[in-house]
Amino acid sequence: MKYKDTKIIKIDDGNVECYKLNVPADILKSGGLVAFPTETVYGLGANALNEEYVSNIYKAKGRPSDNPLIVHIAEISQLDNLVSETPQNAKKLMDAFWPGPLTLIFNKSNNVPNNVTGGLNTVAVRMPRHKIALDLIKKANVPVAAPSANTSGKPSPTDANHVIEDLMGRVDVIIDGGQTGVGVESTVLDITCDPPTILRPGGVTKENLLEVLENVNFDPALKDAELAPKSPGMKYTHYSPKASVKIVCGDLKNIPNRIMKEYNKLTNENFNVGILCTEETKNYYEIDNNKKLVIGDRSKPETIASNLFKCLRKFDTIGVDIILTECIEEKGIGRAVMNRLIKAAGGNIIIV
Numbered sequence: 001m002k003y004k005d006t007k008i009i010k011i012d013d014g015n016v017e018c019y020k021l022n023v024p025a026d027i028l029k030s031g032g033l034v035a036f037p038t039e040t041v042y043g044l045g046a047n048a049l050n051e052e053y054v055s056n057i058y059k060a061k062g063r064p065s066d067n068p069l070i071v072h073i074a075e076i077s078q079l080d081n082l083v084s085e086t087p088q089n090a091k092k093l094m095d096a097f098w099p100g101p102l103t104l105i106f107n108k109s110n111n112v113p114n115n116v117t118g119g120l121n122t123v124a125v126r127m128p129r130h131k132i133a134l135d136l137i138k139k140a141n142v143p144v145a146a147p148s149a150n151t152s153g154k155p156s157p158t159d160a161n162h163v164i165e166d167l168m169g170r171v172d173v174i175i176d177g178g179q180t181g182v183g184v185e186s187t188v189l190d191i192t193c194d195p196p197t198i199l200r201p202g203g204v205t206k207e208n209l210l211e212v213l214e215n216v217n218f219d220p221a222l223k224d225a226e227l228a229p230k231s232p233g234m235k236y237t238h239y240s241p242k243a244s245v246k247i248v249c250g251d252l253k254n255i256p257n258r259i260m261k262e263y264n265k266l267t268n269e270n271f272n273v274g275i276l277c278t279e280e281t282k283n284y285y286e287i288d289n290n291k292k293l294v295i296g297d298r299s300k301p302e303t304i305a306s307n308l309f310k311c312l313r314k315f316d317t318i319g320v321d322i323i324l325t326e327c328i329e330e331k332g333i334g335r336a337v338m339n340r341l342i343k344a345a346g347g348n349i350i351i352v
C-alpha cells in the first residue's frame with residue numbers, strides 16, 4: 001500500500017477551534033481519508049456518496065469488503081438522500097437518541113454506493129454527539145462513511161495515539177481530539193423488522209431503548225455462534241490484542257481465586273500473564289502492579305466501557321502473552337462490554 005504523509009491536527013475537544021477543521025473537511029469532501037473522534041470511538045471517514053473514495057477505507061484498514069460501514073450525518077435533513085423510507089418508530093428513536101451512540105438500519109436509497117453497504121439493501125446511519133465529528137461533517141457538507149479507525153481485527157481506538165499506531169502513513173489526516181467518552185461503539189439497531197432488533201449492543205442500552213419502544217429483540221446470533229449474525233461485521237474475530245484473552249465468569253466471589261490459580265499455572269509455564277480486574281477486586285491479586293490493570297468500577301459500569309479498549313491495547317504495550325479477565329455483569333452497557341470481551345477471547349471462557 002502506498003504510504004501517505006499523514007497530517008495530525010490537534011484540537012481541544014472542550015473548546016473546538018472550528019477553523020482547524022477547514023482543511024480536513026476539504027480533504028474529506030474531495031476524496032481523502034480523515035480519522036476523527038466521536039463520543040464512542042475514533043472513526044475513519046470518507047465521503048459516503050463516492051464509491052471510489054469509500055473503497056480507500058477498506059484498503060487502509062484491511063477490512064473485508066462484505067462488512068458494511070456506518071454513514072455519519074450531522075443534520076436530520078441529510079437522512080432523506082440516504083434512505084428509501086423512514087419507518088414510524090425511527091422518528092421517535094432519532095428524537096430520543098440522536099445525536100448519540102445509536103446506529104439505525106434503514107432500507108437504502110439508490111444514492112448510497114454498494115461498497116458502503118457491503119452489497120446489502122439496507123444502510124446504517126448515525127448522528128454522532130461529539131462536537132468535532134458534527135462540525136467536521138457539517139463543514140464537509142457530505143455524509144461520512146466511517147468504520148472504527150483501527151486496523152481490522154484490533155481493538156477499536158479510543159485515543160488518537162491508538163489511531164496513530166494503526167493508521168499512520170495510511171490516511172490523510174488524523175484529528176487528535178483526546179480520549180473518547182463512551183469507549184464502546186454505537187448500538188446497531190435494525191428498524192426494518194418488527195420488533196426492532198439489536199444487532200450489536202453498544203452505547204445506548206436495551207433498557208434505554210425500551211423507554212421509547214414497546215419491544216426490542218437481540219439478534220439470537222449474539223448468543224449462538226452457530227447462527228449467522230444479521231450484522232455482517234459481527235461474524236469476524238474482533239477487538240483482539242496480540243495477547244490471547246481468557247475470561248473467568250460466574251459468581252464474583254469465586255472469580256479472583258480461580259484467576260490467581262490460572263495465573264500461577266501459566267506463569268510457571270513461562271507465560272507472561274496480565275490480569276484485568278476491577279476496583280472492587282484489585283486487592284485480591286497480589287502480583288506485580290505492572291501486570292494488573294483496573295478496568296473500572298463495577299458500581300459505575302460506564303467507567304468499564306470507557307477503559308476497555310485502552311486496557312486491551314495497554315497489555316500489548318506491556319507485552320503480555322495472555323490476559324486473564326473477570327467477567328462483567330451483563331446488563332446495561334455491561335452487555336456491550338461482555339460482547340467485545342467474548343469476541344476478543346474468541347469464546348475462551350472458564351465458568352466458576
Ligand code: TXA
Nearest residue numbers: 040042043068069122123124147148185186231232233
Ligand atoms: O460507534 C460506532 O459505531 C463507530 C463510530 C466511528 O461511529 N463506528 C463503528 O463502525 O463501530 P464499524 O464499522 O467498526 O462497525 C459497524 C458495524 C459492523 O458490525 C457492521 O457489520 C454493521 O455496523 N453494519 C453496517 N451496516 C449494516 C447494515 N446495513 N446491516 C447490518 N449491519 C450493518
Ligand code: MG
Nearest residue numbers: 147148149156
Ligand atoms: Mg470496528
